[in-house]
Amino acid sequence: MRRLLLTIVLLLSAPATWAEPDAAFLAKRAALQLNAASLALRQADKASDRIAALTRTVQAYESGLVAMRKGMRHAAIREQSLQLEFDAKRDDIAQLLGVLMSMESTSPPLLMLHPAGPIGTARSGMILSEVTPALQAQAEELRGQLEEVALLHSLQQSSAEVLANGLKEVQTARTRLSQAISDRTDLPRKFTEDPVKTAILLDSSETLQGFASGLSHLADDGEREIDLPVFADAKGTLPLPVNGTILRRFDEADAAGIRRPGLLIATRPLSIVTTPWAATIRYRGPLLDYGNVMILEPSDGYLLVLAGLNRVYGEIGEVLQAGAPVGLMGGNAPNNSDFLSLSGDSAGSTRTETLYIELRYGKETLDPEPWFASKPD
Known part of the structure; x- marks a missing residue:
């Protein structure tokens, strides 16, 4: 009996590893974000600037969905880890439960008796006094883990509906945003596009640099002066x-050895793209x-190039405020199972779209990365 008890204590003495960060906290916080975005969507049509309100709503949904995916992935991984731990210690746990049940069902006076007489009884009491606290600690640890499994399972079930609604409503928000932009008529215009000049420039340009150099000719003679904040100070x-992670930095070679003077950002399907500064649209299209x-x-003198979008918003010559939407990335909206897939890492596995960012000043290309305050995640 003594050998069995000591063996159980030694085998089960490793402390539990708790999830970090806490999966329940992440999922609950994400649910609050998505619920807040849902409320914002219902209120967006009443906003004085409907486009700005819908843009913030789409961004709130995107942030909430990413947080929900992170929280639910942590919950699923933690539950899986606990199950593997239980499987590995199944025999030891069964022995522990057996001993605890035996001690529970035996009356205290009988536990104090020993066939070897008083000396044996004293020795038995000493063993039990040493082992019982460790057994109790292991029992409490096991109970805590079982309660955690139940909590994680319940959390995943309750979060699934919130996630499904979030994926559906962010699509609704994008559709409303596209409609609001198509209905927009109040943007200031710095100039009016000359379609003939645009077509000629497109046909004659073989590089992005050549096209950018010729953009000044797209404006007609009636270009108006519109005061914008000083960009050099930004x-x-x-x-x-767009929210994403860097795939390639300025002048970094890709797998084929090709270098481009800009940033390549991996981002999620249908992510919204906004202008980081007040700016005039000089060109939009393929x-x-x-x-x-x-x-x-x-x-x-400055040009900011955003390439790789699926849909672009606005018209050439229009002046946009900082944070205004300029387009959406491509790709297909994920379903629940795709969104929560445990395969791959938590970042790259869902960032299937790429946005290329290039910054130019005159004929010179600048490294865009130092211009941004928040680095790609």
Whole structure:
């Protein structure tokens, strides 16, 4: 009996490893974010600036969905870890439960008796006094783990509905945003596009640099002066146009050895892209092999190139405020199972779209990364 008890104590003495960060906290906080976004969506149509309200709503949904995915992944991984731990210690746990049940069902006077007489009884009492606290501690640990499994399972079930609603409502918010932009008529215009000049420039340009150099000819002679904030002072303060993670940095070679003077950001399907600074739209549409491109002029001489979008918003010549939506990334909306897939890492496995960011001043290309205050996550 003594050998069995000591063996159980030694085998089960390793402390439990608790999830870090706490999965329940992450999931509950994400649920609050999604519920707040849902409320914002219902109120967006009443906002004085409907486009700005819907843009913030879409961004809130995107942030909440990412947080929900993180929380539910942590919950699923933690539950899986506990199950593997239980499986590995199944025999030891069974022995522990057997001993505890035996001690529970035996009356105290009988536990004090020993066939060897008083000396044996004293020795038995000493063994039990040493082992019982350890057994009790292991029993409490086991109970805590079982309660954690039940909590995690319940959490995943309750979060699934919130997640499904979030994935559905963010699509609704994007649709409403696109409609609001198409209905917009009050943006100031710095100039009116000349379609013939645009077509000629597209046909004659073989590189992004050549196209950017010719953009000044797209404006007609009636270009108006519109005061914009000084862009040169914004270095190090700009928000990122899209949430994502850096795949390639400025002038970094890709797998084929090709270098491009910009940042390549991996982001999630249908992510909203915004202008980080007040700017004039100099060009929007397909360009060379860059896909759909938005070229913004935040200040005279500067051009911000955003390439790889699926949908672009606005018209050439319009002046946008900082934070205004300029387009959406491509890809398909994920379903619940895809969104929560445990395969791959928590970042790259869902960031299937890429946004290319290039910053130009005159004929020079600048490294965009130092201009942003928040680095890609």
